[in-house]
Amino acid sequence: MSPEQRLEGLVLRSSPLGESDRLLTLLSAGEGLTRLAAPGARKPKSSLAGAVPLAVLSLQVGGRSGLRRVRQLQVLRNFSALAERLETLSAAQGLAELALQLVPTDQAVEGVLDDLLLQLGRLELVVKERQGALEALAIAVQGAVHLLALGGYALPLASCARSGEPLDPPIGNWEWRCSLLPAEGFVIGPVVGAQLVLNASELALLQRLLRPALPRRRDGELMGPEPVWLRLLQLQELWSREHLGRSARSWRLLRQCFGDGASS
Structure with missing residues (x-):
């Protein structure tokens, strides 16, 4: 698996991770369920603040092993x-x-x-x-x-x-x-x-x-x-x-x- 990857899918679950991060469970057509860390996503002005449940996201993720991290995201659709x-x-x-x-x-x-x-x-x-x-x-x-x-x-x-x-x-x-x-x-x-x-x-x-x-x-x-x-x-x-x-x-x-x- 390459260190940087594009993923697109629906966030099914989001939970706190550390002081300001979020732990996402993403459903994608290609990988099924994937758990990802969204650093700083709980901060109000974070560029990753859109990583919330029932949002369809296009993500750039990094990491060779273990819990991969979201580098960038684009909200494609939000069912808020x-x-x-x-x-x-x-x-x-x-x-x-x-x-x-x-x-x-x-x-x-x-x-x-x-x-x-x-x-x-x-x-x-x-x-x-x-x-x-x-x-x-x-x-x-x-x-x-x-x-x-x-x-x-x-x-x-x-x-x-x-x-x-x-x-x-x-x-x-x-x-x-x-x-x-x-x-x-x-x-x-x-x-x-x-x-x-x-x-x-x-x-x-x-x-x-x-x-x-x-x-x-x-x-x-x-x-x-x-x-x-x-x-x-x-x-x-x-x-x-x-x-x-x-x-x-x-x-x-x-x-x-x-x-x-x-x-x-």
């Missing part, structure tokens, strides 16, 4: 507007936390950065266009579903984990049920000990989240009411806790935006 609303900020922080869990250090995971930037851009529109809070919740849920799939922990939405039958929810049949067993997957029918049970409409909505766009009705409104989206948020939390060891802490804050502070 997300802090104007608690639901958009907590949704963005939750997605950033999930990316930190899914992407290895110094190992790229194709598509994660692009998808994360897409979801952050959508959250930014929620703020700028004064969209409803439910939009932020739906973006968070879909973003989590996408990141889990890209990171190798996709929700197994194609077939029953026990019978192998296709998971083809019969819309309109209100008696049909599908159970989530995080250690196995989805099982058709109500199962004793299941941590979450979905009806046909809820499973169909979850399956549609694998597509690029959010599911909407003809009038442009989101499919699914708020309680269903909160259940889907809980579902991906359960899946993450089982397969990644924990779920993002920011999801609890997002729940509180909707009067639902219960832990999953």
Whole structure:
């Protein structure tokens, strides 16, 4: 590796380092997660003061081994507007936390950065266009579903984990049920000990989240009411806790935006 290098990526995390430095965790398309020291970045007039979470930076870094240091930076984009609303900020922080869990250090995971930037851009529109809070919740849920799939922990939405039958929810049949067993997957029918049970409409909505766009009705409104989206948020939390060891802490804050502070 050369002593001087250019890096471009999204700052997922920033923490104090020493008296005035910052320790950055950068997500880049080429290197995955990279930890960098930003000398003096906590000083008000520092040229590196733009090294903050949810900023897209172009960096010149130096150092042959150990913790590399930021020499120069250019802010390409800053998602600071997300802090104007608690639901958009907590949704963005939750997605950033999930990316930190899914992407290895110094190992790229194709598509994660692009998808994360897409979801952050959508959250930014929620703020700028004064969209409803439910939009932020739906973006968070879909973003989590996408990141889990890209990171190798996709929700197994194609077939029953026990019978192998296709998971083809019969819309309109209100008696049909599908159970989530995080250690196995989805099982058709109500199962004793299941941590979450979905009806046909809820499973169909979850399956549609694998597509690029959010599911909407003809009038442009989101499919699914708020309680269903909160259940889907809980579902991906359960899946993450089982397969990644924990779920993002920011999801609890997002729940509180909707009067639902219960832990999953």
